[in-house]
Amino acid sequence: MRLRRSLAVAAIAATALALTACASGSGDDTDAADDAAGTGEFPVTLTHALGETEIAEAPERVATWGWGSTEAAIALGVYPVAVAEQPWTVGEDALLPWVEEAYDEAGVEHPAILDDAEGGATVPYEEFVDAAPDLILAPYSGLTQEQYDLLNEIAPVVAYPDAPWTTPWDEEIRIVAEALGRPADGDAVLAGIDEYFATTAEEHPDFAGTTVANVWDGDGFVYVYTAADARVDVLTDIGFEIAPSVTELDTSDGGFYYELSYEELDKLDADVIVSYHSTEDEAAAFLEKSELQAIPAVAAGRVAQVFDPVKVSAVSPPTALSVTWSGGMPELVESLQAALD
Secondary structure, eight states: OHHHHHHHHHHOOOHHHHHHHHHSTTSSHHHHHHHTTOSSOSOEEEEETTEEEEEOSOOSSEEEOSSSHHHHHHHTTOOOSEEEOOTTTTOTTOOOHHHHHHHHHHTOOOOEEEOOTTTTSSOOHHHHHHHOOSEEEOSSSOOOHHHHHHHHTTSOEEOOSSSTTOOOHHHHHHHHHHHTTOHHHHHHHHHHHHHHHHHHHHHOGGGTTOEEEEEEEOSSEEEEEOTTSHHHHHHHTTTOEEOHHHHHTOOSSSOSEEEEEGGGGGGOOOSEEEEEESSHHHHHHHHHOGGGGGSHHHHTTOEEEEESHHHHHHTSSOOTTTTTOTTSHHHHHHHHHHHHO
């Protein structure tokens, strides 16, 4: 996700929603606040890459940082009081459409927007203090140890389990559900999403066993997303297989992406390519760029494209709310089928 935002700065992620509606109480601020008390047993202790976090009692003022934890909390019936801004996707002081819709449908006041213009490189500690959270959720983020330690002085922080920006989408939902004392609700959200993926795979048998590589053109090289990246992982849930060449060429040492020079593009062999772009014009240019014809699938026209910042965000990676948003996975699935056809 940090790469996604960095690229944007330099060059310029129905079922889950239904579950959210069911979990959000009667729809006014008071009920939503009461619903935030959770249903599990406390204290809860979570161990993660940056330490161990004990949550002594059900949180009432949750803040989120990074990607996806806002949606996970909302899908569980908890509306954060402060969330990271999304300057690349929807502009300053604006919410992603599926997040805004969830707050409005529940009749909950919009959250405070935490400055995140640098994609997690800096943390607005004073804004966190002003929001007065009693829990900070950041299981899919790029928090450093120093940032974590400073935030932890404001409120307990739940960080990522292994490495920055690599937490699988489903694991993030489980982590958030555990932190909020709502493990059963988390299971219900995941069951709904799994059903959507299973239905999608059944409706598109051509996806089964088809190899895929996910890329973003960096001009002189392409960013190739690895198996550690959730936007890749989610495609395997609908039947695709990560192309062996993606792993063979990987120089990231466990990261979620690596750079592949134009000189080596002929080695990126996959049945289909998924490419991400900021605009429709960039997407069209990608298909015509002579250097990129070295990628076999591009030369053959087997490319599924995602363009427009919000749509890229909906699938990069999907979240508990965006996974079935019409402009996200459903549109990508149609593009993938068209590429194979």
